Amino acid sequence: MTEERYPINIWVNEERYEKLKAAGLADLCEEMLAGMKVIRVYADEAQKNEILRRFPTAKFDSATTKSIELLPREVKDRIFHKVVEKKSVEILGEFLEED
Amino acid sequence: MAEIGHGGKEIRERILAPEEAAAKVRGLPRIPVRSQIANEIIDIAYGWFCPLEGFMGQEDVEAVCSRMRLKDGTVWSIPILFDLSQEEVAEHGIKVGDSLCLTYHDQPMAILEVEEIFTYDKGAMCQAIYGTTEEKHPGCARTYGYKDVFLAGPVTLVNRPVINPPFEPYFIPPLEMRKRFREKGWQRIVAHQTRNVPHTGHEWLMKGAWLQTYAELPIEKPLVGVLVNAIIGEKRKGDYIDEAIILTQDELKKAGYFGDHNHMTSLTFWDMRYAGPKEAVFHAILRTNLGLTHHMFGRDHAGVGTYYGPYDAHRLLATVQDELSITPVYSMNWLYCPHCGEITSEGLCNHRDEWQKFSGTVIRSIVQDGVKPPRLIFRPEVFELVLECAEKYGFGSPFVTDEYLAKRTPVFTIPPLQA
Numbered sequence: 049m050t051e052e053r054y055p056i057n058i059w060v061n062e063e064r065y066e067k068l069k070a071a072g073l074a075d076l077c078e079e080m081l082a083g084m085k086v087i088r089v090y091a092d093e094a095q096k097n098e099i100l101r102r103f104p105t106a107k108f109d110s111a112t113t114k115s116i117e118l119l120p121r122e123v124k125d126r127i128f129h130k131v132v133e134k135k136s137v138e139i140l141g142e143f144l145e146e147d
Numbered sequence: 148m149a150e151i152g153h154g155g156k157e158i159r160e161r162i163l164a165p166e167e168a169a170a171k172v173r174g175l176p177r178i179p180v181r182s183q184i185a186n187e188i189i190d191i192a193y194g195w196f197c198p199l200e201g202f203m204g205q206e207d208v209e210a211v212c213s214r215m216r217l218k219d220g221t222v223w224s225i226p227i228l229f230d231l232s233q234e235e236v237a238e239h240g241i242k243v244g245d246s247l248c249l250t251y252h253d254q255p256m257a258i259l260e261v262e263e264i265f266t267y268d269k270g271a272m273c274q275a276i277y278g279t280t281e282e283k284h285p286g287c288a289r290t291y292g293y294k295d296v297f298l299a300g301p302v303t304l305v306n307r308p309v310i311n312p313p314f315e316p317y318f319i320p321p322l323e324m325r326k327r328f329r330e331k332g333w334q335r336i337v338a339h340q341t342r343n344v345p346h347t348g349h350e351w352l353m354k355g356a357w358l359q360t361y362a363e364l365p366i367e368k369p370l371v372g373v374l375v376n377a378i379i380g381e382k383r384k385g386d387y388i389d390e391a392i393i394l395t396q397d398e399l400k401k402a403g404y405f406g407d408h409n410h411m412t413s414l415t416f417w418d419m420r421y422a423g424p425k426e427a428v429f430h431a432i433l434r435t436n437l438g439l440t441h442h443m444f445g446r447d448h449a450g451v452g453t454y455y456g457p458y459d460a461h462r463l464l465a466t467v468q469d470e471l472s473i474t475p476v477y478s479m480n481w482l483y484c485p486h487c488g489e490i491t492s493e494g495l496c497n498h499r500d501e502w503q504k505f506s507g508t509v510i511r512s513i514v515q516d517g518v519k520p521p522r523l524i525f526r527p528e529v530f531e532l533v534l535e536c537a538e539k540y541g542f543g544s545p546f547v548t549d550e551y552l553a554k555r556t557p558v559f560t561i562p563p564l565q566a
Binding site for chain 2: 058061064082083107113117118119120121124
């Protein structure tokens with residue numbers, strides 16, 4: 049059985065889209081709400097719990113989207129920069145180790 | 148003309164004239180109150196809590212807990228309590244028959260005539276009202292936080308609160324509200340309870356409720372209004388700031404998504420108990436006193452976590468419907484359907500596999516990221532105003548932070564009493 053994974057939704061405006069395009073990741077963008085683009089970085093159960101512990105304002109939306117929401121903007125910015133730097137969305141383990 | 152409120156009782160403001168107030172409070176023991184109690188004093192004095200004239204006595208509390216009624220049989224679902232510690236009672240020598248001057252931020256606010264002093268089992272109260280005794284339920288936490296002794300008796304305001312900007316236009320007490328409804332010519336008014344900045348899912352909840360409420364009435368002139376009644380009370384970190392809530396709700400009208408002919412925004416001071424079904428009944432009572440004829444209830448109204456089923460509130464309301472003077476309007480969720488290319492109701496659209504549901508948390512996450520959402524989801528005027536409120540009132544954030552809690556301008560202050 050595959051382990052459950054929980055997305056962090058990083059909302060993508062034009063500026064972010066250009067950076068993702070340059071990193072070859074534009075195809076990973078999905079449309080989530082009325083055409084609004086999002087790129088998803090996934091956490092496993094342990095990483096999800098660690099994120100919720102480390103950033104108390106964050107919330108797991110168990111009711112609707114099963115995603116980790118309300119991370120501080122600067123944390124999301126740093127996650128986004130890590131995605132672009134590593135040209136991958138599989139960066140959460142490294143991000144948590146470095147943070 | 149007498150204004151009749153909940154339970155068939157006339158709404159009468161309990162407010163002393165300024166020329167009487169100073170003499171009445173002179174020499175009385177001064178008891179400071181916290182914001183929750185100050186909010187409830189305002190609610191009692193202006194008639195939001197009609198037929199209550201003061202804080203509840205033991206028989207009323209017992210009846211509310213056991214039968215969801217006051218001792219006289221009037222439907223009532225949440226205890227309204229004034230608490231003190233044994234030490235405070237002893238220190239001031241408070242006894243039945245005394246009058247106390249209740250102060251807020253050191254200014255005289257109200258007189259409490261003590262008719263009864265009693266204790267009550269807080270665990271039993273939690274079980275009766277919230278259906279649980281768990282401390283993690285915010286209503287239980289508030290109940291366990293009460294001090295040990297309760298004082299009951301009538302309350303009279305001696306000093307009207309000064310409502311600070313930007314809230315002052317939205318403080319419309321029951322008697323004034325009813326006057327405004329008459330001036331507008333509205334025959335039916337439906338309440339939208341909120342603690343949120345509106346996304347289009349909320350906007351359509353209101354529009355749907357307006358259509359439901361309009362029903363068979365003639366359409367030659369506007370006869371139905373939506374009253375957005377924002378609950379203003381204790382804030383938790385991560386909530387939207389109060390200023391953003393009240394101003395963006397009003398912005399829906401100002402920007403033309405509604406108009407003066409069908410929409411008004413106001414506030415009620417109340418610290419949410421998250422009592423789910425019991426709180427739904429309580430909200431129905433508050434809005435009856437404000438003069439509303441209809442009240443919108445969605446899924447899990449005023450609930451928290453998984454304590455209540457999504458339609459428990461609807462079922463409880465049905466048991467007392469004949470005794471309430473307000474008609475419930477039940478609302479299905481609104482969502483975005485990419486196939487339809489529009490906001491639609493889950494009761495209408497059948498592209499179920501394509502539905503993109505609104506999640507308040509996800510919307511807040513978009514706002515937090517500062518990425519402008521499409522107008523189908525979040526009106527641009529509302530989004531711009533949220534950002535403006537963050538700068539003007541929120542110390543850079545549209546959400547409550549420690550800094551906001553410490554430094555914000557209070558919604559109301561009590562001025563010095565005129566000599």
